[in-house]
Amino acid sequence: MVKKQTIGADFSEAPVCVSEWGRFRRVFFERKLVMFGLIVLMLLVITAIFAPLLAPYDPYQSNMADSLLAPSSKYLLGTDIQGRDTLSRLIFGSRTALMVGFLTVGIAGIAGVTLGLVAGYFGGITNMIIMRTMDALMGFPMILLALIIAALLGSGIVNVIIALSVATLPGYARVMHGLTLSIRENDYILAQRAMGAGNIRAMFSHILPNALPPMIVLITLQLGALILAEAGLSFLGIGIKPPGAAWGAMVADGYRYLSSYPWLSFAPGVAIMLVVFAFNLVGDGLRDALDPRLRGLL
Amino acid sequence: MAELLRVENLKTQFHTDSGLVKAVDGISYHIDELEIIGLVGESGCGKSVSQLSVMQLINAPGKIVGGEVIFEGRDLLKLKAHGPEMRSVRGAKIAMIFQEPMTSLNPVLTINQQLTEMLELHLGMSSKEARERVIELLGMVGIPSAKSRVDDYPHQFSGGMRQRVMIAMALSCNPEILIADEPTTALDVTTQAQLLELMRDMVEQFKASLVIVTHNLGVVARYAQRIYIMYAGRIVEEGTTKDIFGNPRHPYTIGLLKCIPRLDEEEGRKLVPIKGLPPNLINMPPTCAFLPRCSYNIERCSQEPWPPLKHLHDQHYISCYADTEEKNR
Amino acid sequence: MTAYIIRRLIMAVVVLIILTLIIFFIMRLLPGDPLIIFMGRAAGQGSISPEQLENLRIAYGLDKPLMVQYFNWMGGIFQGDLGESIYYHEDVGKLLLERFPVTLDLGIRAFILGNVLGIVLGLVAALRRGKWIDTGATVFSYFGVSIPVFWLGILLMYAFGLKLGWLPVTGYTYPWVDFWMNFKQSIMPVACLSLMSLAITARQMRSSVLEVNQQDYIRTAWSKGLRERVIVTRHMLKNSLIPVITLMGIGLGLMFGGQVFVEIVFSIPGVGRLLVSSVFAQDYQVVQSGTLVIAVVVVLANLIVDISYGWFDPRIRYG
Numbered sequence: 001m002v003k004k005q006t007i008g009a010d011f012s013e014a015p016v017c018v019s020e021w022g023r024f025r026r027v028f029f030e031r032k033l034v035m036f037g038l039i040v041l042m043l044l045v046i047t048a049i050f051a052p053l054l055a056p057y058d059p060y061q062s063n064m065a066d067s068l069l070a071p072s073s074k075y076l077l078g079t080d081i082q083g084r085d086t087l088s089r090l091i092f093g094s095r096t097a098l099m100v101g102f103l104t105v106g107i108a109g110i111a112g113v114t115l116g117l118v119a120g121y122f123g124g125i126t127n128m129i130i131m132r133t134m135d136a137l138m139g140f141p142m143i144l145l146a147l148i149i150a151a152l153l154g155s156g157i158v159n160v161i162i163a164l165s166v167a168t169l170p171g172y173a174r175v176m177h178g179l180t181l182s183i184r185e186n187d188y189i190l191a192q193r194a195m196g197a198g199n200i201r202a203m204f205s206h207i208l209p210n211a212l213p214p215m216i217v218l219i220t221l222q223l224g225a226l227i228l229a230e231a232g233l234s235f236l237g238i239g240i241k242p243p244g245a246a247w248g249a250m251v252a253d254g255y256r257y258l259s260s261y262p263w264l265s266f267a268p269g270v271a272i273m274l275v276v277f278a279f280n281l282v283g284d285g286l287r288d289a290l291d292p293r294l295r296g297l298l
Numbered sequence: 299m300a301e302l303l304r305v306e307n308l309k310t311q312f313h314t315d316s317g318l319v320k321a322v323d324g325i326s327y328h329i330d331e332l333e334i335i336g337l338v339g340e341s342g343c344g345k346s347v348s349q350l351s352v353m354q355l356i357n358a359p360g361k362i363v364g365g366e367v368i369f370e371g372r373d374l375l376k377l378k379a380h381g382p383e384m385r386s387v388r389g390a391k392i393a394m395i396f397q398e399p400m401t402s403l404n405p406v407l408t409i410n411q412q413l414t415e416m417l418e419l420h421l422g423m424s425s426k427e428a429r430e431r432v433i434e435l436l437g438m439v440g441i442p443s444a445k446s447r448v449d450d451y452p453h454q455f456s457g458g459m460r461q462r463v464m465i466a467m468a469l470s471c472n473p474e475i476l477i478a479d480e481p482t483t484a485l486d487v488t489t490q491a492q493l494l495e496l497m498r499d500m501v502e503q504f505k506a507s508l509v510i511v512t513h514n515l516g517v518v519a520r521y522a523q524r525i526y527i528m529y530a531g532r533i534v535e536e537g538t539t540k541d542i543f544g545n546p547r548h549p550y551t552i553g554l555l556k557c558i559p560r561l562d563e564e565e566g567r568k569l570v571p572i573k574g575l576p577p578n579l580i581n582m583p584p585t586c587a588f589l590p591r592c593s594y595n596i597e598r599c600s601q602e603p604w605p606p607l608k609h610l611h612d613q614h615y616i617s618c619y620a621d622t623e624e625k626n627r
Numbered sequence: 628m629t630a631y632i633i634r635r636l637i638m639a640v641v642v643l644i645i646l647t648l649i650i651f652f653i654m655r656l657l658p659g660d661p662l663i664i665f666m667g668r669a670a671g672q673g674s675i676s677p678e679q680l681e682n683l684r685i686a687y688g689l690d691k692p693l694m695v696q697y698f699n700w701m702g703g704i705f706q707g708d709l710g711e712s713i714y715y716h717e718d719v720g721k722l723l724l725e726r727f728p729v730t731l732d733l734g735i736r737a738f739i740l741g742n743v744l745g746i747v748l749g750l751v752a753a754l755r756r757g758k759w760i761d762t763g764a765t766v767f768s769y770f771g772v773s774i775p776v777f778w779l780g781i782l783l784m785y786a787f788g789l790k791l792g793w794l795p796v797t798g799y800t801y802p803w804v805d806f807w808m809n810f811k812q813s814i815m816p817v818a819c820l821s822l823m824s825l826a827i828t829a830r831q832m833r834s835s836v837l838e839v840n841q842q843d844y845i846r847t848a849w850s851k852g853l854r855e856r857v858i859v860t861r862h863m864l865k866n867s868l869i870p871v872i873t874l875m876g877i878g879l880g881l882m883f884g885g886q887v888f889v890e891i892v893f894s895i896p897g898v899g900r901l902l903v904s905s906v907f908a909q910d911y912q913v914v915q916s917g918t919l920v921i922a923v924v925v926v927l928a929n930l931i932v933d934i935s936y937g938w939f940d941p942r943i944r945y946g
Contacts (some may be wrong), residue, residue, distance in 0.1 A: 136643075273778070365866075388852035407862070415851070
């Protein structure tokens, strides 16, 4: 990714080094907010991976004697109605959040990119059918779509992932479609075709790699929104239900006891907010660092 | 002819990520009444920036760091950039037209709206009066069926037409000076010629002076009375058109003229490009900026700082240590 | 312009048709006997004889091929028959009609509030770039898109409702019944709902204005000696709003998502809450028709946004 250009070789013309990696580093790493986001994300990943080691108590174990305790030195964030330690549940909840986020983005990404690529490349009826279906899917408020699918398929993390994937892939398809259209017209694609490259080759070896950077940015930007959506679904009671640990569900639990035990809802909400905030910061930082021109597009 | 505008030692700099760019590094020139002058130089030599500085249209990261612009008895640079006094100069006394007609007009406003706002602001006309004057102006610059086209949007006009509209707009408030920054660069050759003729006629009619900023010596040959040649932020040669074309003395000017094909010369003469590349304006050495590309250089050139302007005769000045007389031609 | 509108209309219709197909087929993908699903659990528990089941099946047209069923269903919709709710034992259309105004009331208010404030905030942030208002607006926008709507609602409810007791915590009153109560009850829900729109719009507006500021025609405007205020309002505003308008359409869909949560948290009898509870009650007729209605409204709203986009950008009108 390092590109260097040296203009002029004479003594008075100071060589101008245009280094892409240098610029990336400057725009990305030297922004305090973005660094903050990156740190939060790293902490999140560490928490998720080492959850069993970090959590002081078993997040699924009921302990009715200690039900609804306020934060104390024993239970740093208090306990819920079943006497489960909120902090431990919070820690394990990070696993749910990350798993849902990354898997959804993976599935939706592959599906959406493929659809957009095919639609944009072949054009015609294929294009119309695919893109109008995408439009129709996008016409649904995302929550609604996810709600129906998840409700019909039942609870459980897998169904949540499927539901969210279906809701997110139209967005990817649309951006990929636009990118395919513009890249397709580039001369080097025509040159490849003239040299006999087949459709598959043109699509995957040439168009796809060029579309990748903006797609990566889009995906990173989406992760935050997906975690928010998952939290929303588990709040509504779809997706992970107690005893499973999911932040949204924890907020819902706390809602019931809001007047007397307000802290139940507080911590998981902060967690959600912080994580989504971090993802958004990093996503924006990535976008600005890779190509500020993307600002208008994404 | 009386002097209208005098620029003394203007300096404008830009603080970029890669360093300090001295875009305009101390230029001085003047414009008299009813004259057409040319400001010639390659891309990046600072000619556009100098004109924007005169109008105080330089924004961060750029900054005018020195010099004076004397107009109507006061230094324009001492006025607040967006204060009422400077604003009353812009458009009304000094007007500017830009290089890209395609993007220099606001796409969501009609031509009428964009012209009448100036007339209403600077000349205090009512909207009805302004509209009539606009139609008149459009007719003067050669827009056919001006009356029916006045409410059209810029995208409904071709590039050449848009530039005519820009000319009409610039002259609408009877300015004393019109600055044309690369007015024809983005247009095809035929349109270029038409537009230049139009500008010459218009400034004659409106009794204004014209500054043509361009990289194309050919453009100013026909119309300008005096020419300033710029290089790397400074003026390296100035003189009447006759001086510049008939007796170019600065190595850069000589080089420029050698690359222009001419109809009146013998066949077989080769076009000689100037060797080397335009300088990088960051970290400029104190010596003459043209040195690496100069075939006239003498020892003095690499030892002393950039040469000051040397008076040759009458209005002809060059910024050079070498004696280019015998080596010329 | 007319060609543009017609094109958009046709596309909207196509999208709507595909939408109905999607909804129809999703419902049919349910495991189990659709008749039981439509009739509710009662039918599956043997309280109806197999003969009667068969009759019902024929009566509901469930024995016909799928495409015929689809057209029957669509036909019914156009005649106003949206099915019957198993849970409420009422016509679905009636249920929806009762709740729609509530959702619309809050939704429209939040939409207008969020977008207007967002535009103003984005504009000011861009024009005073780098100053504290810009940094503040940017950070605020980041929070706006990061905060879960339901959690915000709970926080507000706790702070202003339970702890301070300033605002009523739940419920909805029609404005013509008690205007002041309606207002008080709507403050928190509308605030929650508008936040995301505000954040998104402000961000887009800010980057839009910054971009427009770089354009040649703004430099021309300055060179004409105009005042900053005139340049901003007359030259910049319309141009900056163009991408923002596009986003507003998407924002509508997002807002409905938010409304579902707000209605649940604040116990507001709107369409969102109805849909969620119907999903859990397995009251599928409500889900089917309700989703359809919502989707239609969103598509129509997007259509209106698309068309108004043409008004903003004359290149589309006369292009």
